[in-house]
Amino acid sequence: MNVALFIPCYVDQFYPQVAIATLELLEKYGCDVHFPKNQTCCGQPMANSGFEHLTHGCNELFVENFTGFDYIVCPSGSCTLHIKEHLGDPAITRKCYELTEFLTDVLVVDDLKVKFPYKVGLHQSCHGQRGLKLAQMSELNAPPFSKVERLLNQVEGLELVNLDRKDECCGFGGTFCVAEEALSVRMGQDRLQDHLKNGTQVLTAADMSCLMHMEGIIRREKLPIKVMHLAEILNGSTVEELAV
């Protein structure tokens, strides 16, 4: 199947290893993966700031780049959700998948054959969870499920950490992270304390934006947590140096 990689702008620029892991993972499962080169951004930073009316250029560019593929796959719940909710082109959006759900729902991956012998703390990004319904939400009286955990549970040696608050927001929030800097950082610090308290060695998520925010705090405060995107763990990447 023809799969177009939709790589968030900041991942392209700052976290190429996450895009590479996504690409390799999809190739491993037999996808013919393409990277439409003129893609830039989904337009979410503008839209969430109240400038959705300025996103036409981004939208047109998106349609231009991503027409003609069987699937469009993105290693970010937030960017995927934005496209699904705001692009307004069902021919494109119905083919658009976040990486986790593409692995569980389309490729139906049930035997990952990778090892990762660490205590892993999973950060549920809000847009992935409450937006794309990648996992059950703690507020609802409804049966639990988690697409991300279904994949992580296939990884040999991986121990999922139980958090005190399993789906609290990290405080990234797009431009919120600078517009409400103090609050954003405080929210991130609180999330990280939960992970530290419960023994997380490696912090992972299906959204790099949340991780970028928390990694920024980890590095500033020199906290003993490594950060890896879910795609890296699922692709069999190893932890280079684990500061414990």
Add this chain to the structure above:
Amino acid sequence: MKNGRDARTTLMNHAELAENFIKDGERTTWHDETLWFVRKKRDLAAFQLPEWEALREAASQIKHNGLSNMHDYLVAFEEKATANGIKIHWAMDALEHNQIVHSILKENSIAEIIKSKSMLTEECHLNEYLIEHGVDVVDTDLGERIVQLREEKPSHIVLPAIHLKKEDVGETFHKYLGTEKGNKDPQYLTEAARQHLREKFVSRKAALTGVNFAVAETGEFVVCTNEGNADMGAHLADVHIACMGFEKIIPERKHLGVFLRLLARSATGQPITTYSSHFKKPRPGQQMHIVIVDNGRSQQLGREDFRNSLKCIRCGACMNTCPVYRRSGGHSYHSAVAGPIGSILAPNLDMRKNADLPFASTLCGSCSNVCPVKIDIHEQLYKWRQVLVKEGHVPFGKKVAMQAMTFTLSHPGVFKTAGKVGRSMMGLAPFTVSNGLNPWYKQREMPAPPKESFREWFSKNRNGQ
């Protein structure tokens, strides 16, 4: 006023007020954990009912019916209530509401009243109005009395003094009620408040209450409290004035079976409020008045995207679950109703003053999930942002930055070049362009710049594409 509305005069926005709140790290932790505890109590209570999600849906639909047929239900309510001996008053805005209340008091030569919790009167600034006109007002809800003594505003619609610790209450009571200095024992302090309020209950001739639900079918209204202060006030007073926004209307009495089950579970995790008092007609010799207030509600009803906000039953669950509210405190919202629901109600009342509030959210969506009447709160926050920008309520710098970002992101060639420069200079990322000083870096490291972008890697490593 030390807090709340007064902050507006200094024009501090939510971000600044939040930053001030967070400076006391320990208190922020305590505030967050206290409200999270309430959220967990709500979960426990809600999850004991297998039909919980169906109840929420039913409540949402009943309110939908109410909002869609507001005119008819209000007319029916007035007719029934009037037949029951209640006097109905209609107020177009806050001022008219305040004038009506004052005129009822004047007619009865009453200059001292007691009042149980009513967020509507906070919205209308009734206390200030009455005090200016020589009427003494005593709030009888314990939390409200505490903040009233401190000349503050409630920081939460259900837990008005949740921003205060027992030490703070001890100091306040020592200063105003003469309790022992340094005594912070909750039982001792509550007893002091009881004695202080008892005298007011017994002596005052008029009692003002809020309204939780007004039943169109019967003309009765229901007031929910845990302290019984609404009942005590109303039962002892010669004049009972109940104030309600028109959205409090529900079609039939049986619908209370849905709302009363949802309200307290959502608010505090209790199965039901300690007192759910039905008022239908004045007792012999008593006057009963209901003031029905619009104050912008018709306008909100006419805004299709925001109409649902009028379904709110003021349980406060969205505040308790909100990761922003828990860490910024209610006063950071500089509005009578704080938190996520306040942030979608306040811009309707004054867009300019409240333009910051819809941005005081990460759009995490937890509020919409706990809402017992299923208001799409986080989606409305997003929609308000679009409205506020179009109406010109956004700082000029942000507008320029957004236009620049749009240009970059709409032009792949520019994006590639900007990316290269940005990576090496640590300047460009969509989340940092809003401010040249880069607030990201204050307490966070920037991502370490890789030597090449993914697109560069891809063209080297996947030839032929």
